[in-house]
Amino acid sequence: MSFKIGNVKLENNVCLAPMAGICDSAFRRIVKEMGVGLIFAEMVSDKALCFDSKKTLDMLYLTDEERPIAQQIFGSDPDSMAKAAKIIYEKMKPEIIDINMGCPVPKVAVKSGAGSGLLKDPDKIEKIVKAVVDAVPIPVTVKIRSGWDEKSINAVEVAKIIEKAGASAITVHPRTRKQGYEGHSDWNIIKEVKENVSIPVIGNGDIRSADDAIKMLKETKCDAIMIGRGALGNPFLFKEILYYLKTGEKLGEISKEEKIKYALKHFNYLLEFKNEKVAILEMRTHASWYLKGLKGSVEVKKKIFKVTTKEELIKTLDDFSKV
Secondary structure (H helix, E strand, C coil), X not given: CCEEECCEEECCCEEECCCCCCCCXXXXXXXXXXXXXXEEEEEEEHHHHHCCCHHHHHCCCCCHHHCCEEEEEECCCHHHHHHHHHHHHXXXXXXXXXXXXXXXXXXXXXXXXXXXXXXXXXXXXHHHHHHHHHHCXXXXXXXXXXXXXXXXXXXXXXXXXXXXXXXXXXEEEEEECCXXXXXXXXXXXXXXXXXXXXXXXXXECCCCCHHHHHHHHHHHCCCEEEECHHHCCCCHHHHHHHHHHHHCCCCCCCCHHHHHHHHHHHHHHHHHHCCHHHHHHHHHHHHHHHCCCCCCHHHHHHHHCCCCCHHHHHXXXXXXXXX
8 A cells, every 4th residue: 555656655545635725734634644645735826926925825834744745736837837836845845746737617727727727738738847847856746637628538648748747646537627526537547547657646536435445446557546525524534445445344434423523623723723713614614514414413504604703613513422
């Protein structure tokens, strides 16, 4: 299960995806406690870093517990991407820099030509990857999609370009930009990329159980797996997968008490670097994910969305754990 990207040795081949608006330090710390091998931090804008945006610089906050970590960056200009990569390296010293070439959001992919918009311009992809690789003394990885739409599936072509430009690994989310997060991901594309490059390939898409994780590893022969939306409110998925990989056995069901315990821990981590009001607003959403499916959770979630102080939120969760 050990895994290596460039000169970075990882304890296992299970990774957290860089979900925008989700993968802040608090969420990452929870996931790390589940044993994940590598964390990808949510993407930051190259231009915002170059313009010294405080909001964006604040997004680089991390604790040592989260390492090893890959900081993701997005942009469409080789020079500003290289400059931003240097800023990231100097500010947070991540083990890896990851380039986003998969984000489907219109303001990223269409308006600025970054994210998955780059899949339409292979020449620019090569220039960006090479510029970032030359700019920092750490491994550079790239996350891509299968293509812009079903008529332009070019993941294999793009992967070869990325490898030639000096990247140390590639993550493949086998949906097109047009699909967004809808429909099913085509794992065959991960398999095809793996067969056509020599650097490690990380598979991403539709992993929601330990069985899914094993299935992807077997079917695609990818070197590692990455989990995103399947971990929302369920960071225990990483623990389940790692246990299954190590023992070949299934981990027992996660108890209600355990879920609430980690929801409270998540909230306390948020309070370490965000003010109370912001932490509460963010935790309302996370708490609803943690409690999903639990008996009586509908009424509790209604209460949570009305709380205005940390004491109220903690008491609401505590009370529910004793019911």
